[in-house]
Amino acid sequence: MMRSEHRGRRPAAAVAGAVLCAVLAAGCGIRTTSVPVDAGPAPSRVPCAMTAQDGTAQPRQVIPVEVYLVCAAQLVTVDRTLQVQGTKPDRLGVAVALLDELRRKPTGPEQRAGFSTDVPSELRVTGPRAGDPKGALRLSRQPEDLQPEALAQIVCTYTESEELVQNGPVLLGGPGDYAPRGYLCTAETKARPKAAPTLGAVRLS
Structure with missing residues (x-):
């Protein structure tokens, strides 16, 4: 009689345990499924951050100049x-940037003050050719x-410009x-720029 009672209690206990597990799973917001699910590896604790990409732009340096x-x-x-x-200005880059400033139309305040530029908007500058003196610059039009x-x-x-010339002609x-020529900027060049287009120019030997 005792053995039959024990046999009847075991299936009931198993059913009760299964029901309890289902209730706990539902309470935790987990849907039961009969299909095995691969949830992948445990989430990493590393914060979301992008690594530096190859070929990122170099830092830009601001240089005050006078044109x-x-x-x-x-x-x-x-x-x-x-x-x-x-961090170290490139010589040709400075020459290009300065020419860009000369080609650019003066600002509103500059125009109202009487400033203008005669440098053609299509003019360009490049570095020396093979056989040119060191430091020479080539314009897209003949200087003269x-x-x-x-x-x-x-x-x-x-x-x-200190980046282009050190106490000498350009x-x-x-x-x-x-062949390139050496041009000097003199006080007369500034005072009478229209008088002589090559004033202060010297041929290189």
Whole structure:
């Protein structure tokens, strides 16, 4: 009699245990399923952060400069800032940035003050060719073919840039086969830029 009672209690206990597990699972928000589920590895504790990508842009350096514009038939400096790549300015990059400033139309306040520029908007500058003197720059037009004021603006802006010239002439050439020439910016160049387009120019030996 005792054995039959024990046999009857075991199935009942098993059913009760299964019901209890189902209730606990439902209370935790877990849906029961008869299909095995692979939830993957445990979530990482590393915070969401992007690693640096290869080829990211180099930091830009801001350089205060002075460029020469035309005002009252003379050359007068205006303050500008250049943004160049890297911590050490690239010489050609500075030459390009300065020419961009000279080609750009003066700002509203500059125009109202009487400033203008004669540097052509399509003018470009590149580095030296094979056989050119070290530090030479090549314009997309022959320097002597430019308007006198435009050439004077370029020469004075370049010669007074510490990144381009150190106490000497700026070496300018054009797209032709002519050798570059050394151009100096003098007080007379600034005072009378239209008088002589190559004032202060010296041929290189």
